[in-house]
Amino acid sequence: MKGTFCPNCEEFTDVRLETTSQVLNIRGKPIEIKGEVAICQACGAKVFNEELDSRNLEEAYVAYREKYKLLSPDEIRTTREKYGLSQRALSRLLGWGDITIHRYESGAIQDKVHDSTLRLIEDPQTMQKIFETSRGKLTSYTAKRLEETIATFLQEDNEQTFRASFERMVAHPYSDLTSGYKKYDLEKLENMIFYLLKRLNGDFITKLNKTLWYCDFLHFRETSVSISGAQYLHLQYGPVPNNYDLITGMMLHERLLDKEEIVFDVKEDIVGEKLIALVEPDASMFSEKEIEVINFVSDTFRDYTATMIKNKSHQETACIKSEDGEIISYKYANELSLSLPN
Numbered sequence: 001m002k003g004t005f006c007p008n009c010e011e012f013t014d015v016r017l018e019t020t021s022q023v024l025n026i027r028g029k030p031i032e033i034k035g036e037v038a039i040c041q042a043c044g045a046k047v048f049n050e051e052l053d054s055r056n057l058e059e060a061y062v063a064y065r066e067k068y069k070l071l072s073p074d075e076i077r078t079t080r081e082k083y084g085l086s087q088r089a090l091s092r093l094l095g096w097g098d099i100t101i102h103r104y105e106s107g108a109i110q111d112k113v114h115d116s117t118l119r120l121i122e123d124p125q126t127m128q129k130i131f132e133t134s135r136g137k138l139t140s141y142t143a144k145r146l147e148e149t150i151a152t153f154l155q156e157d158n159e160q161t162f163r164a165s166f167e168r169m170v171a172h173p174y175s176d177l178t179s180g181y182k183k184y185d186l187e188k189l190e191n192m193i194f195y196l197l198k199r200l201n202g203d204f205i206t207k208l209n210k211t212l213w214y215c216d217f218l219h220f221r222e223t224s225v226s227i228s229g230a231q232y233l234h235l236q237y238g239p240v241p242n243n244y245d246l247i248t249g250m251m252l253h254e255r256l257l258d259k260e261e262i263v264f265d266v267k268e269d270i271v272g273e274k275l276i277a278l279v280e281p282d283a284s285m286f287s288e289k290e291i292e293v294i295n296f297v298s299d300t301f302r303d304y305t306a307t308m309i310k311n312k313s314h315q316e317t318a319c320i321k322s323e324d325g326e327i328i329s330y331k332y333a334n335e336l337s338l339s340l341p342n
Helices: 050-067 073-082 087-093 100-105 112-120 124-137 140-170 186-199 205-223 244-253 288-300 306-314 330-335
Strands: 004-006 011-013 015-026 029-040 232-235 238-241 257-265 270-277
Touching: 004 029, 015 050, 029 050, 073 100, 087 100, 087 124, 100 112, 124 140, 140 244, 186 205, 186 244, 186 270, 186 288, 205 232, 205 238, 205 244, 205 270, 205 288, 205 306, 205 330, 238 244, 238 306, 244 257
Parallel strands: none
Antiparallel strands: 004 011, 015 029, 232 238, 257 270
């Protein structure tokens, strides 16, 4: 750096930059950082440089926030933008000065009380309580928009909570021969359903259940581990995933699936329900071998009716050697009549 005034030499001199340990006083607390300083090449004295000092001060602020676990300016901005509020609007809602949030987002360090409040409003339920008591501090337009935003977040939270409870309800803790030595993965099972229904252009629930069973058992035969970790029950119409009715019911409720009634006999009022996937599967969840197995199984049974695949599954050793209502052991996968081509 050239042309920097050195008070020791009392003239403009060349300086060099050195990185040294520095202790800065931030809010009465000593904060040590590694910062650059300008050194006069003529006399070796430290020379004031406004740009370097500002940069070192910012580093000290960052270190202070990390040490005392305070939100960063970016984190404060993220919370504010989450609710679609301006800096002034959020400050007023919280009962602070109009430019308080602006100062914090620009780098000023907030006190502990303000930091705690900013952390609390990350939760929409807390924000709703503050909003209910302070909505009069906002313009009617801003208040209406914030009310709608909070309601959306609360709805999402409720759905996530319900989803987590549902997963706990249908899941099982086993990673043994009843699950194909794999931890149960509901999301993967759902994506198998999407994948099969998309590949088969929709299908009946009876046929879908058997196809899922063949996929998991064939993959276990090939690799000694199932795809989804699902347990399968021996029922009257063949193997079905445990809790399949709850799972498909939830997927229909969440508009992930749709169903279409197919009339087979008008006089006898015989109808069937065809399931249709409304979302695309996430193929990245599956390995190459899993995709190979799923494709092979779906192609093998593409032209099978529900009755045909039911009858075929009843001829499998797994069904012959298991009792009605019993969980089918994956040990019978080795005797499956289906195998991948060499």
